[in-house]
Amino acid sequence: MMTETDAITMAGLVKSFGPTQALNGLDLVVRVGEVHGFLGPNGAGKSTTIRILLGLMRPDAGTARLLGGDPWTQTGELHRRLAYVPGDVTLWPNLSGGEAIDLLGRLRGGLNRRRRDELIERFDLDPRRKGRTYSKGNRQKVALVAALASDAELLILDEPTSGLDPLMEEVFRQTVQEVQRAGGRTVLLSSHILSEVEALCDRVTIIRDGRTVESGTMAQLRHLTRTSIDAELAGPADGLAGLPGVHGLRGEGGRVRFSVDAAALDAALRQLTAAGVRSLVSRPPTLEELFLRHYDRASASAGGRHAEAAR
Amino acid sequence: MNAFTGTGKLIRLVLRRDRVLLPLWVAFLCVVPVVFVSAFTGAYPTDEARQHYYETSVHTRAFTVAYGLLNGSSLGELVAWRSGFLTFMVGLLALLTVIRHTRTEEEAGRRELVGATAVSRHADLAAALIVTCGACLVLGLASALALIGQGLPAAGSLALGLGFTATGWVFAAIGSVTAQLTTGAGGARAIGVTVLGIAIILRGAGDIAAQVGDGPAWASWLTPLGWAEALRPYSGERWWVLALAAAVVAALSALAVALSARRDLGSGMFQARLGPAGAGPRLSSPLALAWRLHRGPMISRVVGLALVGLVVGAMAASLGTLMDNSGAAARQALARLGGPGTLVDQFLTPMMVMLGLICACFAIQATLLLRNEERDGRAEALLATPVNRLRWAGSHFVFTLLGPALGVVAFGAAAGLAHGLNTGAVARELPRLLSAALVQLPAVWLFTGIAFALFGLLPRLVAGAFAAAVVSMLFGWVGGELQLDQWVVDLSVFEHVPKLLGGDMAITPLLIMTAAAAALVAIGLAGFGRRDMPTP
Numbered sequence: 133m134m135t136e137t138d139a140i141t142m143a144g145l146v147k148s149f150g151p152t153q154a155l156n157g158l159d160l161v162v163r164v165g166e167v168h169g170f171l172g173p174n175g176a177g178k179s180t181t182i183r184i185l186l187g188l189m190r191p192d193a194g195t196a197r198l199l200g201g202d203p204w205t206q207t208g209e210l211h212r213r214l215a216y217v218p219g220d221v222t223l224w225p226n227l228s229g230g231e232a233i234d235l236l237g238r239l240r241g242g243l244n245r246r247r248r249d250e251l252i253e254r255f256d257l258d259p260r261r262k263g264r265t266y267s268k269g270n271r272q273k274v275a276l277v278a279a280l281a282s283d284a285e286l287l288i289l290d291e292p293t294s295g296l297d298p299l300m301e302e303v304f305r306q307t308v309q310e311v312q313r314a315g316g317r318t319v320l321l322s323s324h325i326l327s328e329v330e331a332l333c334d335r336v337t338i339i340r341d342g343r344t345v346e347s348g349t350m351a352q353l354r355h356l357t358r359t360s361i362d363a364e365l366a367g368p369a370d371g372l373a374g375l376p377g378v379h380g381l382r383g384e385g386g387r388v389r390f391s392v393d394a395a396a397l398d399a400a401l402r403q404l405t406a407a408g409v410r411s412l413v414s415r416p417p418t419l420e421e422l423f424l425r426h427y428d429r430a431s432a433s434a435g436g437r438h439a440e441a442a443r
Numbered sequence: 444m445n446a447f448t449g450t451g452k453l454i455r456l457v458l459r460r461d462r463v464l465l466p467l468w469v470a471f472l473c474v475v476p477v478v479f480v481s482a483f484t485g486a487y488p489t490d491e492a493r494q495h496y497y498e499t500s501v502h503t504r505a506f507t508v509a510y511g512l513l514n515g516s517s518l519g520e521l522v523a524w525r526s527g528f529l530t531f532m533v534g535l536l537a538l539l540t541v542i543r544h545t546r547t548e549e550e551a552g553r554r555e556l557v558g559a560t561a562v563s564r565h566a567d568l569a570a571a572l573i574v575t576c577g578a579c580l581v582l583g584l585a586s587a588l589a590l591i592g593q594g595l596p597a598a599g600s601l602a603l604g605l606g607f608t609a610t611g612w613v614f615a616a617i618g619s620v621t622a623q624l625t626t627g628a629g630g631a632r633a634i635g636v637t638v639l640g641i642a643i644i645l646r647g648a649g650d651i652a653a654q655v656g657d658g659p660a661w662a663s664w665l666t667p668l669g670w671a672e673a674l675r676p677y678s679g680e681r682w683w684v685l686a687l688a689a690a691v692v693a694a695l696s697a698l699a700v701a702l703s704a705r706r707d708l709g710s711g712m713f714q715a716r717l718g719p720a721g722a723g724p725r726l727s728s729p730l731a732l733a734w735r736l737h738r739g740p741m742i743s744r745v746v747g748l749a750l751v752g753l754v755v756g757a758m759a760a761s762l763g764t765l766m767d768n769s770g771a772a773a774r775q776a777l778a779r780l781g782g783p784g785t786l787v788d789q790f791l792t793p794m795m796v797m798l799g800l801i802c803a804c805f806a807i808q809a810t811l812l813l814r815n816e817e818r819d820g821r822a823e824a825l826l827a828t829p830v831n832r833l834r835w836a837g838s839h840f841v842f843t844l845l846g847p848a849l850g851v852v853a854f855g856a857a858a859g860l861a862h863g864l865n866t867g868a869v870a871r872e873l874p875r876l877l878s879a880a881l882v883q884l885p886a887v888w889l890f891t892g893i894a895f896a897l898f899g900l901l902p903r904l905v906a907g908a909f910a911a912a913v914v915s916m917l918f919g920w921v922g923g924e925l926q927l928d929q930w931v932v933d934l935s936v937f938e939h940v941p942k943l944l945g946g947d948m949a950i951t952p953l954l955i956m957t958a959a960a961a962a963l964v965a966i967g968l969a970g971f972g973r974r975d976m977p978t979p
Contacts, residue, residue, distance in 0.1 A: 149975075183823075183976070186823075186827050187826075188826060188975065188977070189976065190973075190975065208830075211828055216824065216827035218827075220820055221820075222824075223821070224735075224736065224821060225627060226735075226739070228717070228718030231719060231723075233721075234721050234722035234726065234727075235726050238728075239727070239828035239829065240829065259720045259721065260720045262716075262717070264550070264627065265626075275824065288827075
């Protein structure tokens, strides 16, 4: 059920386009006031999910609630309260960037003139150029300025920094942080850039093949990551191979390398000390590994099971 | 690596992308002359019948404008003459195909992707030209073979077929030049189509002058359309005309290559200018945006139709006098073909039907603009604002109605004014021709309806409405004259438009067409309200 604390609730979403199954039981909950990372490999169903949220598409099954309303039937009134940056921004070839920003802002019910000019300045955008002459990054800036200059309570950003240079990416991060701190606004941020997600997001949802595979706070996710161990041992550590939660075990001479789930770390270290440790290098868990594990389709099933076990 | 490395691979890419479209239009254009053969042998089986048909048709100016000069009464000459308008279509298709594979690709950024591979600067241009010219050659040879198979003389059939080929080649080369000029494919198409339009007018004017034996008969020689005719299929072929076409093709292609070598990727000869830093106060609604997007093409179309209307109106009176001198037999025959009314009216009536077809194409084009907003992703950003999707579609719908309506008014008023000034009866002719143009509107809007229904239900097929318009035209035009069964003729929408010039007003068909158009639009909007956005 929808509660006041949730800006977006989606449950069991199913959507197919002919033979292609785009969404296959997707769940997504975004709480009011948080920046929520929405991650997944290309083709995982992120854009389809967003289009359902925007009332552009209708799911075959499942429920979707947006800001307490039905995204398909209450489209107009809900859109007054949100701003959207599409993943692949296309502009009107014969409208200038400034005209596109103003048009989108006015259609949304007005935009903050001072803030618009300030953002154009910060993103170093020339608003006089015609839509057809902008590069991908500049088109992205036009859409970002239009969205960030609004007073919308929910921002839906679909890979908003793709095509931006690192400097502009930093500007984007600062702006989102300001926006959120100032107004307590909710942001749904689809992104492939992990540093961006780590810097901005309170919680993340990872999807793959149209299904939610992971969801939680950053701290919870870190807990799901694996520590890499590289150790030189005095004797053989035969027990390691059979230990659940130990992955990619390789041994040569007296040396072993493996990665291990947080839950199995203790047991693995016991095995090592039992064999006698001469030297030990351990690398702390990174979110990147977790993400890559979920992005990698080949090891998909193994990763999924692992996550279940770790819970 | 020379200037054309990779052309072979790009040819395969072009063929792969056009594997349906290209064979379809080649096959269609091959079949039409064959249909004429069987239609003429069916309707005019004897030499006497054909001679009679020849005598009645040779002085009909509307035929001369549409088909060209009629040289004699043999079956071959009649078929070649009647196929004269096919060169317009060959030219148009060749032009659009070349632009589609050059400037459109460049504008979409795909040329950059391809150009970064081991493909040299002019390879895409060469590939587009080679495929288009190859298709035109296949079309020419296949038409020739088909006509020979029908028992027509081999030399004439080859001349007719190669006439198509030559026209296609010249317009392909024109397309390759216009593709270098503008940064947008739309602009390149507009320039190319304007050239084609001027070519049609010049050929018409030149041929009428040649027929009358007075005036600028040389005008036909200024156009590739005139060269196809100057080959004189079945009446003493003049093969050297092909050399003229080949020389022009070579010159235009060289010009295109030279222009392409001088410019940067994505740029044209006409550079894009800077726009305003912010939107004017009026650009604040979907309707204002739609106006902004439609106004350019709409104004140029309306102005173009007004100009053509002036020419047609100015020609009408002198034409009537000429035809009055052409003998009782001709007048009698015209009355049989074009219905009652004066000779001037019998010239103007098919012009009004052509107007209807052209405006129907404008209506479809305007609907395609809406579809392209969806396909290219711009609609998505717009519909994420509080704008309701029906309101968005409705704001474009206004212009699918208004654009053709203004076009019809411009043509009717211009033709009426010119004709009225000529005859000293503006007060009579202006309202008469204007209303004859206006009654085309329900038929035109019917095609808005078809395009909108497709947009709502089968969005990928909106362009199919063009096929409906052209086929509808052909059924009426060809069928009526070659005495096909009435039900075939009745399939043409334009056949049901009352012929006000010399005929009577009939309200019922207009009401039926308007109601059908409204129903189709309603079906389209209902479908659009329910379907997924964007459908790629």
